[in-house]
Amino acid sequence: MNPVTTKPAARRGHLLPSGEPRPRYDLDRLLAVAVSVFTERGYDGTSIEHLAKASGLSKSSIYHHIESKEQLLRIALGRALDPLLATTREDGALTGRAVDRLRYLIRRDVQVLADRLPYVTLLLRVHGNTETERWAMEQRRGFDKVVAGLVQKAIDEGDIRPDVDAATTARLMFGLINSLIEWYRPSRDLTADVLSDRITAMIFDGIGTGAGRG
Template sequence: MSTVKRDTYTPDSLLSVAVRVFNERGYDGTSMEHLSKAAGISKSSIYHHVRGKEELLRRGISRALDGLFAVLDESGAREGRAVERLEHVTRRTVEVLMAELPYVTLLLRVRGNTDTELWAMARRREFDQRVAELVKQAAAEGDLRADVDARLATRLLFGMINSIAEWYRPDRTSGNGTASGGNTSAEVAEAVVRTAFAGLRTH
């Protein structure tokens, strides 16, 4: 029997519960009943906040996308040589992924055919495209090796970045940004930048 508590949710705290459940059960596998049980409030209380689970999906994904697209507006992403901007975007994308882990995880797992999922996939492609343009520009400026195709380089870069969502778990006991495995998000971001741009091998 589920314990129904008084609805003291804010839009953000309800969203946080919903996104956790979406990531655990998959969006398709999540019903309003599951959300009601996880939040400990009735379905009608949830409907007081949102029209349904698709609105929660859209809000969760928006939070991830807002964080990611904001990186592209930072001065480090707009000024200087393309390769420097690319490194800035790489570093900050890792940091946003780690800071907004559940929301970015939700975005990365979207696969479906609802309007919201199609919109999310289109926005994600748009972000990838913006980064791919930076890769191309950096290659044209002679700062990236010519023997790795720009499109392939972009895919491998995102492959490395996005894979962090599969193993990184924030350490809830420390609260100082220390990740499982003992790496802070700044350390992980720096490791990605070093690996992708300078390479692991000593020269």
């Protein structure tokens, strides 16, 4: 008979309190857990102890990947901000009439939101209580200025009504997109491309038929 073989027992330090093996973590997996906890509890309401409990890691294992909780927040926010800000440097956002560049940015912003939904959700919920949060909010304000500038240029070019305020319009446009974090989940029936088409049409063409106008 062949001898019965068994898997070597896991070391006690590699087990969860339940006896299950601790999951192996890299920075991406730790970030995913942290973003979920930050979003649920708020950054200020989250401790390393909370992250350790949610991830199944020890505190020392977490500090193996990061130097501080705030560093983890900055990396997570960068996962949303980096692709968002990069859209303003793409050819579609730099060439052509301003209204077409706006359409391009709207489409790309929806795509970034869909692709980085947990990270964008966290970005939109920071309050400016820490240096990292203030940095993130400043980056967002820079994006808003780019959009407001394009709205004003589209007004000057005659493609947007002259009676609208550029800054307010920019905030309303992207406030609509940002509200997607509350309900949108990508699916085969409602992809980011389909959704961006619908949002762009609603912003620039409206939802009325004009039948009730005098």
